[in-house]
Amino acid sequence: MTMSVHQYLCLTDNYGALVHDSTTGATACVDVPEAGPTSAALAERGWNLTDILITHHHADHIQGVPDLKAKFPNAKVWGPAKDAARIPFLDHLVREGDAAHVGSLRAKVIETPGHTLGHIVYHFEEDAVAFCGDTLFSLGCGRVFETPLAVMWSSLAKLAALPGETKIYCGHEYTQANGRFAITIEPDNPTLKARIEEIAKLRAERRPTVPTTMAAELAANPFLRVEEPAIQAAVGMAGAAPAAVFGEVRARKDRF
Numbered sequence: 001m002t003m004s005v006h007q008y009l010c011l012t013d014n015y016g017a018l019v020h021d022s023t024t025g026a027t028a029c030v031d032v033p034e035a036g037p038t039s040a041a042l043a044e045r046g047w048n049l050t051d052i053l054i055t056h057h058h059a060d061h062i063q064g065v066p067d068l069k070a071k072f073p074n075a076k077v078w079g080p081a082k083d084a085a086r087i088p089f090l091d092h093l094v095r096e097g098d099a100a101h102v103g104s105l106r107a108k109v110i111e112t113p114g115h116t117l118g119h120i121v122y123h124f125e126e127d128a129v130a131f132c133g134d135t136l137f138s139l140g141c142g143r144v145f146e147t148p149l150a151v152m153w154s155s156l157a158k159l160a161a162l163p164g165e166t167k168i169y170c171g172h173e174y175t176q177a178n179g180r181f182a183i184t185i186e187p188d189n190p191t192l193k194a195r196i197e198e199i200a201k202l203r204a205e206r207r208p209t210v211p212t213t214m215a216a217e218l219a220a221n222p223f224l225r226v227e228e229p230a231i232q233a234a235v236g237m238a239g240a241a242p243a244a245v246f247g248e249v250r251a252r253k254d255r256f
């Protein structure tokens, strides 16, 4: 295995991440909420930025790119072809099934419309790591701004099919607040209860709660569990289609 990942905090609750390939020395950052922390993280490790992987067009994910490019003019920016108009500095436009390369590492692109139309996830299949941006959070999911709710459900269902051991990196540290909502939807889930306790301890020490794993999310994240009878019953939708239950759970979170 030649991949290492370093995650760091930006702004108030955004995460940036560096992906380093020790075989070639290539290093990518995933999203750029701020150039400063990204440059600092690179300098600390003595890594040279070769690539920038963008998940979606929101300012808190791309606003640091111009400053970072000024410092690392050879770095190539990868991002969603479908949102090229809103991410003006892309060098590589990628779509569903395309590969993004970081030296010898390879990420498969998964299109996950919902939070934004063009949102993509980078899945480093061989290394079992996925950068999910604002589509999937630990114990939660992104707000659905740009598609019908059912489209977001399809996107999450695609991610839910990733192998359970896949490490899930998220765009934000939202886990504790997500847990407070999740427990209202599934109060009797022992895995969720244990997780909420673990999260409280981590946050009390100001430690990150991500990455998580797909297996952990499938066991506790209400947005991935809308086919569970207990969740369907909790929202008064026993036997309803998963997309409809997802829509109801998401609407409740929006009001929470």
Ligand SMILES: [Zn+2]
Binding pocket: 056, 058, 061, 115, 134
């Ligand atoms: Zn966003």
